[in-house]
Amino acid sequence: MTHSPRSAAPRSRWRSAALGSLLAVAAIALGLVVAPAAVAGPAPSAAPNLGSVRHLEVDVDVQGTAPLGLQLSGAAIRFASATTTGTCRTQALGQCDVRWASNGKLSGSGTASLSLPAGTYTVTQVADQPVPGLQPKAGTLATVTICDCWHSFWGVRLTERSGHLAVPNASLYRHTITARVVDRATGDPVRDARYRLTGPGFPGLLGNPAVWDAGVERSSRTGELTFTTMLRAPIFRPGTWTLTPVDVPEPYVAADLPVELTAAAPGGNTWRAGEVELSVPAVPLPPATGSATLALQIDGPAPADLDLAGVEFELTGPGADPTTTPCVTDAAGSCSIRVVPDVPGDDVQIEGAAVVLPVGTYAVRQATAPVGLTPAVEIAPLELCVAPTPEGCVTSRTIPNVSTYRTRAEIQVLSGNGPVAGTEVTLTGPGFPATSARTDEDGRGAWSGWFRPGEWSFAVDGQPAPLLMTMEPGRGDTSLPWRIEITLPSVEQPEVTDPTPTTTPAAPTTSAAPSPTSTPNSPDAPSSGAPTATSVPGPAAGPSGEAQPSAAAAPGNGTDAGTGVAAARVVPADEPQEDAAPPTAAAPTTGPAPENPGNGQVFVAADRPGLETESSAQLLSAGLVTGIGIVFVALVLTGYGLLRSRQRRRV
Structure with a gap:
């Protein structure tokens, strides 16, 4: 059987298509096998x-x-x-x-x-x-x-x-830091070792603490020492953290241990700082002890040689039945305290410049103060602690005492005739020897030195007795001079009297004038031109022109005890006296009716009622009566109108 050329061509085309399809399937299969190897290591993504x-x-x-x-x-x-x-x-x-x-x-x-x-x-x-x-x-x-x-x-x-x-x-923040406390020689865990952890702070919107204190923790039975933040908030950041021993069991000794925590530190939210090794000393250490000092600090000007010895501080201890121990300062104003772990025995000194007290928090009160200084009102509690070495726990507290000293005193001597110039005034006071000063043309004098509160004496030349003034502590600015004003009695002019005096009523005055009851030639009358010991009524004018209150009665300041007449007085010119009573003006004097009633003077006894005008006693004024009348007429007219309108409606 033979095949025609026409039938062979389609078969050749079919074989070519099948071969192409087979090659395509093989390529796909090969790609599936090779592709995983190509993407096994992904390339880094490019920057956007x-x-x-x-x-x-x-x-x-x-x-x-x-x-x-x-x-x-x-x-x-x-x-x-x-x-x-x-x-x-x-x-x-x-x-x-x-x-x-x-x-x-x-x-x-x-x-x-x-x-x-x-x-x-x-x-x-x-x-x-x-x-x-x-x-x-x-x-x-x-x-x-x-x-x-x-x-x-x-x-x-x-x-x-x-x-x-x-x-x-x-x-890189984490919330927990752990460490393990072990014996350096054996590697066994050490329990009941107390450490404090401190490290770098973090910048927050509410503050930027330079150091973050994570508190004090105690190692467990397995030696684990764990520091965790509240609610496990991430606060611990990389940096140098320090483990400070607070208390380690005997016979171990420990020192500060710095730990460097980095971003590569092991653990997730927990940093593991490693092991803290404790060693036993070859020579037994002395018992733990500590010390504290209370030191006075003068706040303000004061003498350089001021004695700071003998100031007593009272330290009241903790507990249900606290005891109070006095601590007395030395010449430098410092009171030292030795701290022991337990209550000291009877053979240990308790009082004096070196006081021995057990560990605890004590309330401090200053019972006395040096001369011229004011004791501190509030003193922060004193924390007493102990450490294996004497320098491991040292507490110092400075207690300021405000100075009441002034470095300058100034006076101004006045009289009714103005400033008194050229008079000598001698000042004597606490710790200040008698020193004289002479007033200038304005009646002013001054002293330099240290003036502290107390009773001061001003002896004015020509006055029968010194004038006393008390400087009160805390009254006025001690950085300013202490200013005093002295008012002397006025010098009277010779009095000229009429041989036939007539009785005239005295005008109201602020001080009582002497009545001419005797002639100038009377042997009992004061000599012409001699000063009269009369008190200057009313407040004295100070340097600034403001009225100054009179001082309290004192020898030489008020009525003289020997003669019964008024003497000079002294008052502070820069600050008021609290006990000074304001002067009262003298009541107007009354006298008999004048002989000539036509001069317009009318004298009324003080107990007679005052005059009243007609308008002051009248209850209803003319305007009020007129207003009431107008309102009454308006009411009558309104009523009349209403009646007429009703009558018209009926009609």
């Missing part, structure tokens, strides 16, 4: 291209848990092109802005607002300028083109092109 923007907002994105309120300021984001490099630094919320510079110049580098000229920039984060506790993002963050770019419609600018770049920073 943010395109063209006129404004770019950069934001630090915290990956993981961080303290609540953590400040994200300080992260440096660098923008670099072929010609320009600038840095955008984040503010507290972790943001900074980058804008196109219209003037084509770089500005604001290192701040939260960076302006860049047009160009294409590569964005990276500076590794050595991170946010505390966050891990900076490594490598290229993105590329961006800064230009004067706008969204427009038909050639009209609508809004500027802006973009956003989130910079992920991994949080």
Whole structure:
């Protein structure tokens, strides 16, 4: 049987199609086998291209848990092109802005607002300028083109092109730090060892503590020492943390142990600081002890040789039945205290400049004060502790005492005739020897030295007795001079009398004038021109022109005890006396009716009632009566009108 050439051509075409299909299936199968090997190690993703923007907002994105309120300021984001490099630094919320510079110049580098000229920039984060506790993002963050770019419609600018770049920073904060306390020689765990943990703080919106105190913890039976934050808040960040021994069991000794915690420290949210080794000393240590000092500090001017010895402080101990122990200062104003673990025995000194007290918190009260100083009102409690070494627990407390000393005293001597010049005044007071000063043309004199509260004496030349004045503590500004005003009796002029005196009523005055009851030639009358010991009525005028209250009665200040007449007086010119009573004006004197009633003088006895005018006793004035009448007439007319209107309606 023979085949025609026409029937062989279709069979050849079918075989070619089948062979092509077989090759395609084989290629697909080979691709499925080889493809997994090609993608086994994924290539690093390329940095994103943010395109063209006129404004770019950069934001630090915290990956993981961080303290609540953590400040994200300080992260440096660098923008670099072929010609320009600038840095955008984040503010507290972790943001900074980058804008196109219209003037084509770089500005604001290192701040939260960076302006860049047009160009294409590569964005990276500076590794050595991170946010505390966050891990900076490594490598290229993105590329961006800064230009004067706008969204427009038909050639009209609508809004500027802006973009956003989130910079992920991994949080390195953790909430737990653990360590294991062991014996250095045997490696066995040590229980009941108390340690305090301190380390770097973190910048928060409510504060930025330089040191974070994690508190004091005690090692467990297995020697585990665990420091955990409240509610497991992540607060511990990388840095140098210090384990300070507070109390270790005998016979071990311990010292401060610094621990460096890094981002590579083992543990998830818990850092494991390793082992804390305690050793036993070859020579037994002395018993634990401590010391404390209470030192006086003078607040204000005071003599350099002021004796600060003998000041007593009372220390009241803790407990249900507290005891009070006095502590007396030495010449330097210091009171030393030795601290022991337990209550001292009877053979230990308790009182004096070296006091021995057990551990505890003591209330402190200052019972006495040096001369011229004011004792402290409130003193903070004193915490006494012990340590294996004497310098391990030392407490010092400075207690200020305010000085009441003044360094200058000033006087002004006055009389009814004005300032008294050229008179000698001798001042004597507490710790101040008798020193004289002569007044100038304004009646002023002054002394320099140390003047403290107490009773002071002013002896004025020509006065029968010294004038006494008490300087009160805390009255007035001690930085100013102590100003005193002395008022002397006035010198009377010779009195000229009429041989035939007539009785005339005296006008109201503020001081009683002597009545001419005798002639000038009477042997009992004072000699002409001699000063009269009369008290100056009313307040004396001070240097500033203000009235000064009179001082309390004292020898030489008020009525002279020997003669019964008024003497000179002394008052402070810069501060009022609390016990000074305001002067009262003398009551107007009354006399008989004058002989000539036509001179217009009328004298009325003090007990007779005062005159009253008619208007003052009248209850109803003319205006009030007129108003009442008008209202009455209006009421009558209104009633009459109502009656007429009703009658018209009836009709």
